[in-house]
Amino acid sequence: MYDGGKIIAGLIIGxxxxxxxxxxxxxxxxxxxxxxxxxxxxxxxxxxETTPYIRTSHMKLLDEWRQTVVRNAERYYTAQGGKVYxxxxxxxxxxxxxxxxxxxxxxxxxxxxxxxCWECHVAPKENK
Amino acid sequence: xxxxxxxxxxxxxxLSTLLGLGxxxxxxxxxxxxxxxxxxxxPLTEAQQWAMVVNVNQMDEAIMDVCIEAxxxxxNVPNLGSAKEEIKWIWKEDYHHSFPGQQxxxxxxxxxxxxxxxxxxxxxxxxxxxxxxxxxTWRRKDGVVMMDQxxxxxxxxxxxxxxxxxxxFNWGDPxxxxxxxxxxxxxLNFPANPDYPTRSKGVVExxxxxxxxxxxxxxxxxxxxxKKVKKSFLxxxxxxxxDSEVRGLLKKHYSIRRKPELGTEPNxxxxx
Numbered sequence: 311m312y313d314g315g316k317i318i319a320g321l322i323i324g325x326x327x328x329x330x331x332x333x334x335x336x337x338x339x340x341x342x343x344x345x346x347x348x349x350x351x352x353x354x355x356x357x358x359e360t361t362p363y364i365r366t367s368h369m370k371l372l373d374e375w376r377q378t379v380v381r382n383a384e385r386y387y388t389a390q391g392g393k394v395y396x397x398x399x400x401x402x403x404x405x406x407x408x409x410x411x412x413x414x415x416x417x418x419x420x421x422x423x424x425x426x427c428w429e430c431h432v433a434p435k436e437n438k
Numbered sequence: 439x440x441x442x443x444x445x446x447x448x449x450x451x452x453l454s455t456l457l458g459l460g461x462x463x464x465x466x467x468x469x470x471x472x473x474x475x476x477x478x479x480x481p482l483t484e485a486q487q488w489a490m491v492v493n494v495n496q497m498d499e500a501i502m503d504v505c506i507e508a509x510x511x512x513x514n515v516p517n518l519g520s521a522k523e524e525i526k527w528i529w530k531e532d533y534h535h536s537f538p539g540q541q542x543x544x545x546x547x548x549x550x551x552x553x554x555x556x557x558x559x560x561x562x563x564x565x566x567x568x569x570x571x572x573x574x575t576w577r578r579k580d581g582v583v584m585m586d587q588x589x590x591x592x593x594x595x596x597x598x599x600x601x602x603x604x605x606x607f608n609w610g611d612p613x614x615x616x617x618x619x620x621x622x623x624x625x626l627n628f629p630a631n632p633d634y635p636t637r638s639k640g641v642v643e644x645x646x647x648x649x650x651x652x653x654x655x656x657x658x659x660x661x662x663x664x665k666k667v668k669k670s671f672l673x674x675x676x677x678x679x680x681d682s683e684v685r686g687l688l689k690k691h692y693s694i695r696r697k698p699e700l701g702t703e704p705n706x707x708x709x710x
Contacts, residue, residue, distance in 0.1 A: 380586045383578065385653045401633050429611075429638035430587060432514075432629050 343416040351406040358389050358402075369425075372399060400431045408434040486678035487562065487581035488647055489705040490661070491687045492555055496671040501664055502530050502555045505672070507624065508663035509645075514629035514636045516615045517622050525606040527645040528557040528660055536696060549710075555672075557660070558583060558604040558645040559696060559704030566596035566605065575642075581677075581705060582647045592640035601697050602704070605644045612636045677705065 311317070351357075357364045359371070375397040378384040387395045396402050407413045410433045418425065442450070509515070509528045516525060530553040534541045537554075560583045567576050567583065574589035575596055597605045613636055615625045629636045634650070637643050648658035656662070657674045664671040675684035684707075687693075693707040 376588055380584070380588065383580075383649065383653060400635060426638075430635040432632050432635060434632070 340420065343420040345414075345416040346409060346412040348406060348409050348413075350408070354406060357406075358387065358395055360390075372403075372427075375399070399427060404434045409436060410434060411436060485580045485676035487676060487705060488560060488652070489581070489675065489677040489684050489707065490557075490647075490658070491673040491684050491693065491707045491709060493671050493673070493687075493709045494552070494554070495709070496668045497552070497555060499530070499553060501667045501671055502553065504663050504667055505555060505660040506530070508659050510624060511630045512634060512659050514612070514631055514634055515643075516612045516628060516636075517624035518612075518615065519622070523609050525608065525612065525643065527606075527643070528555065530554065531556050537694065539697060539699060540694065554708070555660075556602070556604070556696075557706065558647070559602055559702070559706045560645075560647055562703035562705060563701060565599040565601070565700075565702060569595040569599040571595065578649075580652070582649055582652070583644075584646055584649060585642070585644060587635075587637055587641050587643065590641040592642065594642060596642055601700055601702065605642050607642050608637050608639055611639045 364371070375387065376399075379397050385397055387397045389395060404410070506528050510517070510526075513527060515527055518525060533545070533549055533552055533554060536556060560581055562577075562581065564575075564577055564583045567573075570576070571593060572589050572591055574586045574591070576584060576586075578584050592607065594607055597607060613628070615628050648656070651658060661672040661674045673683050673687055675682035677684060679685065687709065688707060691709040693709045695704045695707055698704070
């Protein structure tokens with residue numbers, strides 16, 4: 311093998327660079343998301359729909375809301391229990407969940423999703 | 439014998455059809471009301487063609503400023519300062535720019551130097567909607583020419599199509615006014631209304647006849663703001679209703695519209 315030493319040294323350096331992130335993050339588990347409910351949200355006991363549904367499908371519900379509100383002018387949502395809600399992320403959802411950084415962002419950051427809702431919709435002011 | 443006989447097949451087919459027909463009933467028996475869960479809503483005010491009448495005799499700079507401020511503050515419309523980047527839902531314009539087909543050298547000074555209050559005409563035949571490739575703008579059943587910012591791709595065809603300049607483009611993030619050092623009064627605490635969204639970079643925006651207020655049975659904000667100053671400067675109502683206030687005004691007074699020769703059928707009327 312010509313230039314064997316150089317090739318092997320190069321391979322070792324290359325492998326080292328490739329594994330660098332693993333060494334860098336070794337032993338440091340990412341913090342599990344810990345969404346906090348505000349007092350108001352706790353008091354309400356249940357969200358618009360049941361917790362498991364909201365947990366898995368809130369994005370679908372919000373998508374349906376924005377579609378029906380803007381395009382069909384249907385601004386009210388009747389939940390399973392018969393309770394009627396004004397369909398609005400900014401004024402209904404965020405009224406209870408006024409702690410975006412401690413609620414929404416917890417899982418979104420953990421999962422690496424960046425919903426573009428907040429490019430237009432105004433997030434509630436939080437006291438930090 | 440192999441497979442299904444003709445008789446058996448017909449039996450299965452018949453039963454399946456029956457089940458299919460009864461499917462909806464079955465769902466309703468098991469989960470009553472769930473099919474209609476999201477459709478039973480408080481109805482939108484049921485107009486067929488919303489329109490606005492502007493009484494030019496009562497129009498002055500002060501009342502127009504009141505209307506503009508009320509609208510732009512409530513809808514988080516930024517004042518970016520430069521004409522090139524200007525974003526406007528409702529604005530003031532000269533006579534010869536408002537009614538270019540209806541000017542001549544001998545018009546009296548009063549009209550000639552008057553500013554007119556303009557906004558989206560909510561045309562019955564809106565050219566902006568015809569050209570929109572994504573149906574981000576369309577004419578609602580009640581005549582409102584609506585905007586869906588979620589769907590707008592910022593192609594600006596609608597801006598080229600609108601003969602009235604009623605549409606504005608967001609060349610940048612509207613919230614950049616926050617970083618502006620010399621804050622103008624119009625931008626104070628921007629976004630001023632925490633219950634209404636701003637827009638994002640790359641979308642077109644315009645007046646929506648206050649769709650969010652119509653849904654609650656309220657008149658547009660400019661009309662409400664103007665009423666506090668002068669009672670009959672702006673009038674809002676349904677053109678399809680012969681007994682409506684707007685129809686009464688149009689019957690009684692002579693009125694003009696902007697560029698009627700284009701066939702867009704604007705629904706903003708000016709009583710001269």
